[in-house]
Amino acid sequence: MTNRLVTFFKKFNPLTQRNVFILLSILIVAAASLIVVNYLTIKTLSAVRAYTNGESQYSKGEKGAARHLIMYVNTHDETHWEQFKQELGVTFGDSIARVALSQEDGNPEVIKKGFLQGRNHPDDHDDMIWLFRNFGRISFMANAIAIWKQADGIIHQEYLLAEEIHTKIKTGHWTRTDQEAVISRINSITGLLTAKERAFSNVLGDASRRINGYLFVANFFFTLIIIGSAIGYGASMIGKIMRSQRELESKNTDLTLTNHELDNFVYSASHDLRAPITSLKGLIELANLEDNVAQIKEYLALMQQSLEKQDHFINDIIDFSKNKRVSLQLQEVSLVELIESALNQHRFMLGAERIKMHTVFRSDKAYSDPLRLSILFNNLISNAIKYSDEKKEQSFLNVETYATDTHHVIIVEDNGIGIRPEDQKHIFDMFFVTQNTNKGSGLGLYIVKEAVDKLGGSIAVESEKNAGSKFIVQIPKNHVVSLERVEHADHTNGLS
Amino acid sequence: MKQKCKFLIVDDNEVDQMVTRTLLKKKLAVEDVSQVRTGSEALEWLKVSGDTIGECLIILLDIQMPEMDGFEFLEAYEEVDESVKHKTTIIMLSSTLDPTDIRRATDHKYVKSLFSKPVPTGLLDELMGAQA
Known part of the structure; x- marks a missing residue:
């Protein structure tokens, strides 16, 4: 390991147990947040896509209705009248769902039936309800809903116009002038609606692009936090391992030193215990060579002196041990x-x-x-x-x-x-x-x-x-x- | 046998000094024996009496002594005049059991041999005979 890396890890040494705990908490919170954010974003995007899809069905229904109404005006054929009503029903379905969603206690059955009539896929209904309920007051969705409401108002006008036409044709009051005026009105209504529909899908498109942007930033941010905390945690762990290794080495050194001192003590002590014995052996050898009793007695006195010295030393060792061991x-x-x-x-x-x-x-x-x-x-x-x-x-x-x-x-x-x-x-x-x-x-x-x-x-x-x-x-x-x-x-x- | 050799006993223990001196005298008939109590006294003795050595000198050197121990003496001995060193044989005489001390003594270039106390006169005689 290079010196710089060692210095780097040493910096993490002061990390306490508590700090490590905080770091781990950040790591867990960041990971959990990332999962939640991704889940919510995907759900939101899926709902936005469902609304965009719904807008397309709404638009097709309205265009189809307008076409059949014009055909009816031209041919007075009742099948076109029926088909007009059927096509316009798609927009009515969405309208019913919107009104029910706007109410605090809107019946989910009614909402789902409305969405179904609006030719929305049943799998999308829950996401659509969720988005409306949770984001209805947030700018992009509030905008879209306002546009939707305006479009529903225009559809209502179109329906009123159609009823008027139907009554006139049924009762034989239909005139050539009516015909031209009506067709021009239908065209103008359709034009208005097309503008609203475009605005609606633009709002949602913008929203989904913006959400994508946020999602990227959030992912980037949380991933950075996770990687940062993980590196911090890992470094602190490595620091800890290195520190305990250093402690272990220093303890080993201490222990080696202690053993060495103990060895020294044993050899020094054994030397001092042995020295009087070797003196004694020498004195005995001398006494054996000697015939003079007075001289031998002198040796005996020296022997006693050596033994007393040894006795003292043993007492000292005992004192030493007592002093060490006895509490x-x-x-x-x-x-x-x-x-x-x-x-x-x-x-x-x-x-x-x-x-x-x-x-x-x-x-x-x-x-x-x-x-x-x-x-x-x-x-x-x-x-x-x-x-x-x-x-x-x-x-x-x-x-x-x-x-x-x-x-x-x-x-x-x-x-x-x-x-x-x-x-x-x-x-x-x-x-x-x-x-x-x-x-x-x-x-x-x-x-x-x-x-x-x-x-x-x-x-x-x-x-x-x-x-x-x-x-x-x-x-x-x-x-x-x-x-x-x-x-x-x-x-x-x-x-x- | 090198009868003419002079002996120097370096030992702080008075009893051991006397024992060694008497054993040399009684067993090997060595009369010319000097004695000092520490390494520094031994160096001083070599400085003062170096010229009086005659043909040869045998130093019987204890290891554990106050002031300057046997090994410290050997370090300082390096500086002693070559003419004196040439005539001198050093034999360590100790009751040590420390393997470090024993290895240091037997490995030392100036130490001829390491004997355990009391001085083994038989071995000493053999050693001197082999040298003669």
Whole structure:
């Protein structure tokens, strides 16, 4: 597909469900209108043709009547008189139908009988009635009817004249002068009628040509609408398909990325799980080569150190998984209790004995998740002990809590080895470990950050190399606000 | 056997450093062993001690290290002086299971071989014997 076509279809993207519905409605209405218009036009044209045909019969009847009347005048033969009446009857039939049609409640039987007498084909009667009734007041038909009425009036005069002639001939009052006068009158009447008949068929002919024109325009117009809507609808559908295809591709990319991250995690985690085992294997090999018990004991101590490291790592992984999988359980919690319990848990950790711990609690009760808070405190406190500075005369660990209008603030501060400025922006990254120690799994602070995110809070660090570190955690008092952020954090995280 | 070869251990794990050093000493009687903790320290060591290498140098290179990892070191190693590179053999020593890492290591032009920790002294000896 060319680029231009793609751009074209993209323009249709904003078409909403509602717009598509409107487009479809237009399409259906246009198609229905086209059918109705064509049906009505064909019916109208058929009726117009029937009237034109009727005019022709009317005209023939009148001409025939006039011819027989002249023959009668010339021959006084009664058969011509009868034939005159019969021929004139054709026009009477049409006249009866017209009069009945002009009445609101004109009897259809009478109308049809009239039309039949006017030598109109029975199949045409319904269309003729329909046209008269529905278009009788519209210019072309009103015109035609007026002309028809005038013609009927002239026919009536002709009949009156004929009756007069008939009476005169029957009673023997017929004279030579009468004869000439009558023939001239009959001719003039016929001339008048011919003019009316021509006018009538001209009006109808004009009308049918005009209707043809309208029909063409209407057909053209509706067909354009139909094609336009169909193209619009089709383009919107193609746009939709293309859009969902793009969405699918982007989802696939996301999924591939997630899988990739998961692979990376598994390999990184397995490496960190395996590293202490390989150290252990090396130490065992060394111990096997050694006879000196003191040396072997040294190896055993190192073995223990490796195993403790592995144990830590496994704990971190468990915390990581819990933090990921266990849903938030918000309840009233005591920050003091949670912090005291975390401090107690670490009281016997290697190096803890030389650290002076100090707490200041100015905020206690919070509405939050105890699991995340425990993970948070345990990690921050164990880091403070792990990275304490042995060179310093007195190591300390201060934990302080206080409340602002919206948040609980927890500060964990130490005078440990500190974090270099360039490392500070990476310490919350997964598997990031700093150069100068070999004690971390690279998970602790990552889990802390995740936990804080889940709680809808924030964490910041202030640290100086060799001086110490200060972690400032803020937990919202009203957790409801942060729920969406947690949702969002879940979505943007590859491993969730 | 290339007895005169010098060894450089590049590993951030102190226990593993000690294990490797002691195994080299006890199993292969290698005495001349230096050790550094990261890739950047290894580069620095090559710059400073490059002249003292003597006949040959074997680098035992870990993959996962902070600062500059094994592969980053290999990239930077490209710039190292030819006279030093000529005498140097690099062997990667890691506990990795990541197939990408394994492929990258075994395919690398500067990497002679990839060994899993703890250092397999038998294989190392064979390798050095084959080179001699």
